[in-house]
Amino acid sequence: MTPPPPEFEDYDDGEEEKDYEPKNKGGLSQRKKARHKGPLDRFITSPPPNLLNARKERKGIFGACDKELREKTCRGIARFFYDFGLAFNAATLDSFKEMLELVGQYGPGLKPPTMHELRVLLLKKEVDGTKSQIVEYKKEWASKGCSLMSDGWRDSVVQKDLVNFLVNSPKGSVFVRSLDVSEVVKDANLFFDLLDKMVDEVGEENVVQVVTDNASNYVKAGELLEAKRPHLYWTPCAAHCIDLMLEDIGKISYVKSALQKCIFINGYIYSHIPLLNMMRKFTGGRNLHRPAITRFATSFITLAQFHRLKDNLRKMVHYDEWNASKWPKEA
Known part of the structure; x- marks a missing residue:
């Protein structure tokens, strides 16, 4: 048998790691053995599981200091929102909470990303990460089917008709592409060709229904699509139907x-x-x-x-x- 690896000595000389003594049903404490930390532990960023509870249970002078430190930190975060005019509901995003958690795990001395890193290097990595996530979505499309959705709108500034194509599945919605359809949207046959190409791109075997506005040209394009691909359903957009009812x-x-x-x-x-x-x-x-x-x-x-x-x-x-x-x- 392979002998167990030797234990490393604790690298932190400033404070000893205390034992945790949970109580069993009988009220007796069960003393756990202290975990010896090795050199690689200093690079582990995962917070202890009871860190948040420990902060809440702080009392006396420690609780007051923690409250003052939190208020100072939150004021700094709020000042960033005010200086740049960010919408306050940005604080509800999971990515905002994740960012603060990662900054806290890094600790003091974090060098913030430069503007070049944000708009070039980190953006490219984020795009690559998004593409890898879409691969997981495509697996969902193949196993459970999906809906191809088109959302048409008109850019009044440049006078162009645009259509956003999205794919929805039980896993969520994914933006595919946005196309200029100024020369296509008025002709039902041309718009049918566009929808037909989008079905091929997503995968005919994956698409269950195609959702569009129910203007006359969209209705005609939907009928042509159902005629060519009998297993597909064309569905009018419910929001657009309500809008036409109000009209x-x-x-x-x-x-x-x-x-x-x-x-x-x-x-x-x-x-x-x-x-x-x-x-x-x-x-x-x-x-x-x-x-x-x-x-x-x-x-x-x-x-x-x-x-x-x-x-x-x-x-x-x-x-x-x-x-x-x-x-x-x-x-």
């Missing part, structure tokens, strides 16, 4: 009249700053205009906000400041 509802005469009045009042209030401040005083700082992803959803959500705050708005037009102003005298 049709907005064409009803009394609904259309209410929306027009709502849009006029909203535009009038927001174009006069003193009136806008008065409105916010009566609505508790709430806004009337509630933007959404689509124009029709925005109109109906704003109309619902008017209905919700109608009593406050009625009080405003009976207010002395309103009656003394020029606004009630205007047509």
